[in-house]
Amino acid sequence: MGRDVVWWAFFYLISAFVLFNAIIVVTSPTLFRCLLHLMLVFIGVAGLFLLQGAIFLAGVQVLIYTGGVTTLILFAVMLSEEVVGKGRALVSRGKGMGIVVAACFLVLMFALYSSCVVFLPPTYEAHISPVAQFVAKAPSSAMGNVEAFGVALLTQFLVPFEFVSVLILVAIVGAITVARLSGSK
Amino acid sequence: MISSMMHYLILSAMLFSIGIYGILTRRNAIAILMCIELMLNAVNLNFVAIGAHLTPNQITGQLFAAFVITVAAAEACIGFALIIAIYRNFEKVSVDDINIMRW
Numbered sequence: 001m002g003r004d005v006v007w008w009a010f011f012y013l014i015s016a017f018v019l020f021n022a023i024i025v026v027t028s029p030t031l032f033r034c035l036l037h038l039m040l041v042f043i044g045v046a047g048l049f050l051l052q053g054a055i056f057l058a059g060v061q062v063l064i065y066t067g068g069v070t071t072l073i074l075f076a077v078m079l080s081e082e083v084v085g086k087g088r089a090l091v092s093r094g095k096g097m098g099i100v101v102a103a104c105f106l107v108l109m110f111a112l113y114s115s116c117v118v119f120l121p122p123t124y125e126a127h128i129s130p131v132a133q134f135v136a137k138a139p140s141s142a143m144g145n146v147e148a149f150g151v152a153l154l155t156q157f158l159v160p161f162e163f164v165s166v167l168i169l170v171a172i173v174g175a176i177t178v179a180r181l182s183g184s185k
Numbered sequence: 186m187i188s189s190m191m192h193y194l195i196l197s198a199m200l201f202s203i204g205i206y207g208i209l210t211r212r213n214a215i216a217i218l219m220c221i222e223l224m225l226n227a228v229n230l231n232f233v234a235i236g237a238h239l240t241p242n243q244i245t246g247q248l249f250a251a252f253v254i255t256v257a258a259a260e261a262c263i264g265f266a267l268i269i270a271i272y273r274n275f276e277k278v279s280v281d282d283i284n285i286m287r288w
């Protein structure tokens with residue numbers, strides 16, 4: 001029971017951290033500050049993955065998002081004009097409409113979730129403690145999660161795995177082509 | 186007492202609507218792509234939470250999240266290459282100024 005309290009404390013702490021930083025990302029007038037807070041959002045989401053026992057995914061999140069995508073965005077920010085200070089057109093038009101649309105989506109999702117008990121399978125237990133689930137899911141150690149990932153990727157999900165690698169290759173070649181051809185003008 | 190899965194779903198809905206707000210109000214193309222990354226993270230949270238609670242003995246939810254991360258990385262790669270190309274040609278990254286394809 002005590003461990004459950006710790007779990008929930010971590011959950012609410014990280015959730016508040018993520019939402020706070022996400023709000024800064026969409027409201028800050030400085031593009032560079034948006035980027036730094038986006039990085040914190042990525043780290044917080046990795047923490048939420050950890051709370052669900054997704055150990056490998058948390059590592060991937062930190063490596064790819066916090067390490068890779070953030071650096072990519074940093075390059076884009078630095079290569080365009082509006083690095084620091086107020087970008088001319090960074091903020092913002094139609095704030096009222098944005099709030100209305102976002103609130104409508106939120107209400108829609110709440111309505112959906114409040115009725116989604118119907119869709120749950122009969123075996124689902126809503127009141128199981130999260131820590132008990134965590135312990136039951138992690139077979140022995142961190143290797144359990146990673147091993148399960150590798151086995152699933154190379155057996156059941158082999159075809160999507162290969163397709164994704166082709167997609168990555170196409171994306172790399174496409175990005176180089178797009179970014180270079182326009183420069184040789 | 187709501188289950189921890191429901192907490193994850195609500196958190197992810199909040200994160201997604203923050204992303205929607207950002208996409209609708211930002212005018213800088215780079216900021217819009219950052220908001221898209223926010224929304225993709227919300228989707229990943231949903232995948233992981235639902236997968237962990239409904240199929241606790243399988244890893245399918247986490248695998249889908251991993252595929253989403255991969256495709257998101259490819260999307261960010263292409264998106265920012267396009268932004269760089271547009272910036273080189275137009276000297277600006279504001280989506281209101283880039284209306285050459287609007288008739």
